[in-house]
Amino acid sequence: MTVRLLLASACVGVPGWVLVTRWASVVHGHPAYPVLLAALVVAGVVIALRARRPRSSGGWRTAGRVVAAALLVAVVGATGWLRPFAATTGDPLAVEGPTTWELRPSGAPSSVGVAFYPGARVDPRAYLALLRPLADAGHLVVVVKPPLNIGLLAPAPPFDDHPGVTRWVLGGHSLGGTAAATVDDPRVTGLLFWASYPADDQSGRDVAALSVSGDRDGLATPDDIAATADRLPAGARSVVVEGGVHAFFGDYGEQPGDGVPGVDRATAQRRIVEATREFVGGVRG
Known part of the structure; x- marks a missing residue:
């Protein structure tokens, strides 16, 4: 008993x-x-x-x-x-659905949207502030809420719910980026990896790609990023944030096993946002 x-x-x-x-x-x-x-x-x-x-x-x-x-x-x-890392920031203008958060552009919308997968066990709201500049630039941003906060368990983003968006950049942080790379849809014209890399070879895929990583990351280490660079689509661009660590790619505090940062969070995140905004703005069908 x-x-x-x-x-x-x-x-x-x-x-x-x-x-x-x-x-x-x-x-x-x-x-x-x-x-x-x-x-x-x-x-x-x-x-x-x-x-x-x-x-x-x-x-x-x-x-x-x-x-x-x-x-x-x-x-x-x-x-x-599976208890999630709690978001330390949010976005009061974000629109919540059962399985997504949306950041909607206030002005004329672009035909290019962004769908984003959170890192494993990370509250999806931790990415809203970092992705808000993309919405301000006219892009619809859909942040996926994965089942159990594991991106690989999530279905493809709800592209059909947004017929005005004809081209999509799929991205994610850590395991979320790996999950994003598994989505096979002709509307996907760009892949975005934040401290992440694909699990299999994507080099033959005809899409634009950007890899943003931190040189102090203790989880998606610089060695990991270098060892998987040949899996990225041909012509992929890589940006290394000096002093950046894994947890700087979201607002959820520190993460066990991460490296020791060599720069403050705000400076690193400005670099992440700038590189991402430039990449998404240049994506074409």
Whole structure:
């Protein structure tokens, strides 16, 4: 009974901890994560209610319960690990949908839009301020809310919802950039990698590409960027932000395993924004 009560406590306690510490990130993210949290709480309550009931013994039944308990422990652990890095900034003009955030241009819209995938476990709102200059330049910006904040789990951006946009730049930070490169759609005419690189060879792809990286990045290291440069589309441009680290590509604080910055966040982000705005402005179909 003690083991079952401990398991029930974990099923309720981990979602509770996530909600107390990351309420806004959970509420404003993809609905898959809150559904997972709710399911764990329900499982915990059911286990607690059944904890006092006698259990029949038997080799197969006991083995089955052990396997089920182990799987549930793994799910609880993964749920805690998925707790997102909270955004430290936002954008009051951003328009929220169930699976996206949108930054809409105030003036005449460009026919080139930008769809962006966040880094793994990062609150999508952490990128809104950095991407706002693109909207100010006339580009619709769609920031994807990936299920469980893992870009590789996200479907293709909702291009069909924006018929006025005929060409798209797909980009992302870290794992988000890797996810963006997997989207195969003729409307994609540009790829944008922030501290990121494609998982497979994209060199034969007829699209413009920009890689922006930091030379102090401890996660997408300079060696990683150099080793994967031949995967980028032909003619890709690379910009290295001197002193930049992985967490400077979003507003979510520091990230474990990252490097030590050699420049302040504001200076690095100005360079990231300038290079990105110039690239997107030059994309053609």
